[in-house]
Amino acid sequence: MTSNMLLQRIHQHQYLRDLRNRLLHLHRMLLDTERISYEQVRGRVSNGELLRLVIEDEQFAWLHRISEVVVQIDEMLQADKPVSLEDVENLIADVRALLTPQEEGNAFARKYYTALQREASVVLAHAEVSQLLASK
Secondary structure: OOHHHHHHHHHHHHHHHHHHHHHHHHHHHHHHHHHHHHHHHHOOOOHHHHHHHHHHOHHHHOOHHHHHHHHHHHHHHHOOOOOOHHHHHHHHHHHHHHOOOOOOOOHHHHHHHHHHHHOHHHHHHHHHHHHHHHOO
């Protein structure tokens, strides 16, 4: 393996780790926003109850899409075979498509749009992910 190929792989892995971390931060901000919305209607929930809600409750189900991308990145980083440039490009395209807020679109796009309208921390986390996506 040439040193150029090795450097490329190192950069790809670092990029994937950065994307993963930024997506986790965005997920956390969205979760906090969804929790506030839930608690305003149903009252305060403990962290244990929140975990159950995230897994089982329909109000939180849309957040699973981001969790699935994080798992996909984890699998890419832990795979025995090297990550191909095509795999990284496909992942980036998928994340860009997922994080496109729309007033009228699928359930995720609509809820994401609403969260961006409601909460500055979500806007900042979205900007961090978008900035990284734009660098590739």
